[in-house]
Amino acid sequence: MGLLYSEPYQVPFYETDVNHNMKLPQLLSLALQVSGRHSLKLGVSDEAIFEQYGLVWVITDYHLDIIRLPRYAEKIRIETEAISYNRLFCYRNFYIYGEDGDKIMTIFSVFVLMDFETRKVHPVVEDIVSVYESEKIKKAIRGPRYKALENASDTLYHVRYFDLDMNGHVNNSKYLEWMFEVVDFDFLKGHVPKTIDLKYVKEIHYGSDIVSRVETFDKTTKHEITADGAVHAQAIIEWQEKE
Amino acid sequence: MGLLYSEPYQVPFYETDVNHNMKLPQLLSLALQVSGRHSLKLGVSDEAIFEQYGLVWVITDYHLDIIRLPRYAEKIRIETEAISYNRLFCYRNFYIYGEDGDKIMTIFSVFVLMDFETRKVHPVVEDIVSVYESEKIKKAIRGPRYKALENASDTLYHVRYFDLDMNGHVNNSKYLEWMFEVVDFDFLKGHVPKTIDLKYVKEIHYGSDIVSRVETFDKTTKHEITADGAVHAQAIIEWQEKE
Structure with a gap:
């Protein structure tokens, strides 16, 4: 500790x-x-x-x-x-x-x-x-295995000026925004995440067109953020009903 | 005071x-x-x-x-x-x-x-x-007269989940984001605003498609945010070169 x-x-x-x-x-x-x-x-x-x-x-x-x-x-x-x-x-x-x-x-x-x-x-x-x-420690702490999405629905986003941070890269927090954005609005109003696994794979730059991909399984959503066909981030979100 | x-x-x-x-x-x-x-x-x-x-x-x-x-x-x-x-x-x-x-x-x-x-x-x-x-005081303090834009270039945006505040309306700060977003990226990297006049006319709700309209005159940009053909916000931004 x-x-x-x-x-x-x-x-x-x-x-x-x-x-x-x-x-x-x-x-x-x-x-x-x-x-x-x-x-x-x-x-x-x-x-x-x-x-x-x-x-x-x-x-x-x-x-x-x-x-x-x-x-x-x-x-x-x-x-x-x-x-x-x-x-x-x-x-x-x-x-x-x-x-x-x-x-x-x-x-x-x-x-x-x-x-x-x-x-x-x-x-x-x-x-x-x-x-x-x-x-x-000697060992690496492993996250989940993210499998490639096979039947995802895709939504296109453009990287915006205010998405960028000082280094000219898309700010980390934006990826999660794009992932939430493709979940049904009424579902979002009735649920909050219970667990989230999120993996950043590659940086995203200004001018990129990114695709937010999602597969939905009951109370679980699986996500990919891709640009030019390559995966830049992956996530698995388990949802719970809001209080 | x-x-x-x-x-x-x-x-x-x-x-x-x-x-x-x-x-x-x-x-x-x-x-x-x-x-x-x-x-x-x-x-x-x-x-x-x-x-x-x-x-x-x-x-x-x-x-x-x-x-x-x-x-x-x-x-x-x-x-x-x-x-x-x-x-x-x-x-x-x-x-x-x-x-x-x-x-x-x-x-x-x-x-x-x-x-x-x-x-x-x-x-x-x-x-x-x-x-x-x-x-x-008795008098109202008047802002500038915002004339309707006549030769604006238009960019479509969708209202997103995280654009909303607690009341389900688009947060005030988003309007300015949509206005900046339609200004040329290289111009934004070389300039900062000198003066901004901004007027909020109507609230925007989730699900709206909004249009960010801009007219450019040398170091001045004029802006409208419209939804369903109605003006929801207007602005005039005078720019200065960054230090």
């Missing part, structure tokens, strides 16, 4: 969906921000590792367990710890606590260090990760 | 655009949130006036003067005051201060109270606005 770091947050109106819950893409962005401040506090900020090593952190996988989502105006707490790492991957958990103090979500995430110039994964640097006091 | 209220804010990565500036739609959402907390502090929160009067605040107009936009990771301060009001309209300013303490933006905004049930504008209620200590 690594050092714990946490921050309070109150869910604003403009991050609230029609179900009066916090929009999940916003919550993932916020969690990433909190991990950034965790790193800053420990002296290994994004800027520092970029300047010293030319490396940037990239998220490759998420697994979310959701009891319930944060609600409008709720005062939540986001706690995070870098739990373990191996030669290539770093594993970090986020725990979301509701205003009543109960743990309402766990977000497991996989990070890699990427060489900014070559865009290739770089082996974990001990001097960067040692400060988190996380455990070094 | 009304009572001043201010809050600090640090611009996160996921609210930063390709120019390393804060995304303007996010800044407008944030400003609205700050004014909400101003009201809360004075005992006239959104919830309180909804419960007591069945009224909600709605923004009808913006005028922005921009020296520069907040930058990535910059620690800014957002100051606001309810400056004046007349029988129907309330006028509020937001001042954005950069990390160096200089005023970098002024956002003038026009609010009305809307009856939540009838969706009609309600005359200003003295008991609600008196706490802001703003000046009562």
Whole structure:
């Protein structure tokens, strides 16, 4: 187990969906921000590792367990710890606590260090990760096997100016938006995710036409985001009826 | 002049655009949130006036003067005051201060109270606005005259699930996104807005197909957001080269 770091947050109106819950893409962005401040506090900020090593952190996988989502105006707490790492991957958990103090979500995430110039994964640097006091492990923690979708329905999206972040790539949180967007609106109004597995495969750039593909099996949806015929992200979402 | 209220804010990565500036739609959402907390502090929160009067605040107009936009990771301060009001309209300013303490933006905004049930504008209620200590005036402060666009180029957008807020209406900040989106990408990479006039005319609901219309005159763009042939928002943006 690594050092714990946490921050309070109150869910604003403009991050609230029609179900009066916090929009999940916003919550993932916020969690990433909190991990950034965790790193800053420990002296290994994004800027520092970029300047010293030319490396940037990239998220490759998420697994979310959701009891319930944060609600409008709720005062939540986001706690995070870098739990373990191996030669290539770093594993970090986020725990979301509701205003009543109960743990309402766990977000497991996989990070890699990427060489900014070559865009290739770089082996974990001990001097960067040692400060988190996380455990070094031999094994890789495997996510689910994502099978190629065979009978998906396809919806075309264009990458927009405000989808891009500072690096000119589509912001991570947009992929989940495109995935939700192709689920039936009335279903979305009656359900919230229970578990989400999400895998980022390739970056997406401005000008790309992307296809959001979905297959629906009762309370499970399977997703692919493709561009030019290649898969850029995959997800499996299990849904539960909203409270 | 009304009572001043201010809050600090640090611009996160996921609210930063390709120019390393804060995304303007996010800044407008944030400003609205700050004014909400101003009201809360004075005992006239959104919830309180909804419960007591069945009224909600709605923004009808913006005028922005921009020296520069907040930058990535910059620690800014957002100051606001309810400056004046007349029988129907309330006028509020937001001042954005950069990390160096200089005023970098002024956002003038026009609010009305809307009856939540009838969706009609309600005359200003003295008991609600008196706490802001703003000046009562007779005259209405007029924005620019927005002429109908005649040679606009049109781009179709679909309203998305995450575009909606808690009330099931398209969030105010989305309109500006649709307006920016139809401006040439290379132009956006080299320019930032200098002034923006923005007028909200009608609400937009889920399922609507909207058209973002634009006419370009050198360093000025004129915009309309239409749905089913009716104008829902209008804007005039004057651009300046980025620093």
